[in-house]
Amino acid sequence: MMLLLDIGNTNLRWALSDGGSPGEVRIVRHGAAVPLDLLADWERLEAPGRIVASNVGGPAVAAAISRATRAYWGLDVEFVQTRAHFGALRIAYPEPERFGVDRWLALVAAHRLVPETALVVDAGTAATFDLLLADGRHLGGLILPGVEMMRASLLAGTLIPRIASEPTDEPWAADTGPAVAAGSLQAIAALTTRLYDRLERQTQTSPALILTGGDAERLIPAMDRPARVMPDLVLRGLSEVVSGDAPAIG
Structure with missing residues (x-):
C-alpha cells in the first residue's frame, strides 16, 4: 500500500493506493507545517510500503512532512519531479523544472483518463x-489568482467592505459583496x-474540459x-507515475 501526498500552496491532500486509483481523499490545511489532525489520522494508519508526494507548498512543509513520516514509519518521502516526457506526454516548457509538478501530474492523469484533446483547469x-x-x-x-486570492487582493487594494457573500444564480449582482464573489468566479x-x-x-474537435x-x-455554475x-x-x-516510470521520482 502506498501513501500519496499532494502538498499544495494551501492544502494537503492524501490518499492510500494499492497501485490503482487513489482511495478516499482526505484534505487538511497545512500552514507550512504538519497539521495536528493529519498526525491524528496517521497515528491510526497502518505503515505504508512507500510514500510518494507532489510538493508546491515549499521546503518548510516538505521537511516537516518528511520528519513525521520518518518518526511514524521510518520512511522517507519520495518527491516527484516534473520531466519533459512521460510516455506520450510532452511538456511545452523548454525548462521543465519551471513547470509546476502539480500541473504536470494533472496532465499525466488527464492524458491517461481521457482520449481526446483536453483543457485542464486547476482551481486552487x-x-x-x-x-x-x-x-x-x-x-x-495560463495562470491567474485563484478565487479567494482574487477576492482578497481586490479588498486589500480598495475601500470595498469585507462582506461575506456568495454569488447569486445570475452572472451579475445587485450588491457589492455578491458582485465581488461573482466576479472572481466569472473571470475564471x-x-x-x-x-x-x-x-x-x-483542433476541429470537442475538447474535454x-x-x-x-x-x-464552485466554478461549475459559472461554466458555459x-x-x-x-x-x-x-x-x-x-499513482500513474509511481506505477509507470520510477525515474520521475527524485
Whole structure:
C-alpha cells in the first residue's frame, strides 16, 4: 500500500493506493507545517510500503512532512519531479523544472483518463489552465489568482467592505459583496470558455474540459461549456507515475 501526498500552496491532500486509483481523499490545511489532525489520522494508519508526494507548498512543509513520516514509519518521502516526457506526454516548457509538478501530474492523469484533446483547469490558491492535445503534446497554459486570492487582493487594494457573500444564480449582482464573489468566479469561467473555444477551433474537435482543485465545484455554475470535475487529479497522476516510470521520482 502506498501513501500519496499532494502538498499544495494551501492544502494537503492524501490518499492510500494499492497501485490503482487513489482511495478516499482526505484534505487538511497545512500552514507550512504538519497539521495536528493529519498526525491524528496517521497515528491510526497502518505503515505504508512507500510514500510518494507532489510538493508546491515549499521546503518548510516538505521537511516537516518528511520528519513525521520518518518518526511514524521510518520512511522517507519520495518527491516527484516534473520531466519533459512521460510516455506520450510532452511538456511545452523548454525548462521543465519551471513547470509546476502539480500541473504536470494533472496532465499525466488527464492524458491517461481521457482520449481526446483536453483543457485542464486547476482551481486552487492559483487557477491554472493547461491545453493538452490528444497525442500528448502540451501546448502551454495560463495562470491567474485563484478565487479567494482574487477576492482578497481586490479588498486589500480598495475601500470595498469585507462582506461575506456568495454569488447569486445570475452572472451579475445587485450588491457589492455578491458582485465581488461573482466576479472572481466569472473571470475564471470566462477565460476557460475563451481557451476552450480557441482549442476547439484549432483542433476541429470537442475538447474535454476537466476541473480539479479545491474550488472546482464552485466554478461549475459559472461554466458555459460541458465540464467534468476530477478533484483527485494530481493524486491520480502520482499513482500513474509511481506505477509507470520510477525515474520521475527524485
